[in-house]
Amino acid sequence: MKRFFTALALIPSAAFAHVGDHSHVAATHLLTEPDHLGVIGVVIVIALGAWLWRRGRS
Template sequence: MKKLSITAAILPTLASAHVGDHSHVGPDHLLTQPDHLGVIGVVVVVALGAWLWIRSRS
């Protein structure tokens, strides 16, 4: 549980890929910029790893 807390504390830092207001951009910006794709990829890998780990324990 401690590792999950540390991960949750680090994720907001990773999510701030670059400064700027994203209120005027559409999904195409979020899905085409490398910094956003990197964060999305990390979230997917962590979620998949957590799902596989939980599934293997039961």
């Protein structure tokens, strides 16, 4: 599992959603922009897949 989180941390897609400073925006911006929603969706799918995979192995 440590390798999974290490590999996930090395993927820079969340950091490069788009150019711009997000220090002044509200949380609604992060939850309404398509590029942010795509990254959030990918993270959720990966986390759910890892959870189901671990659950099936035990």
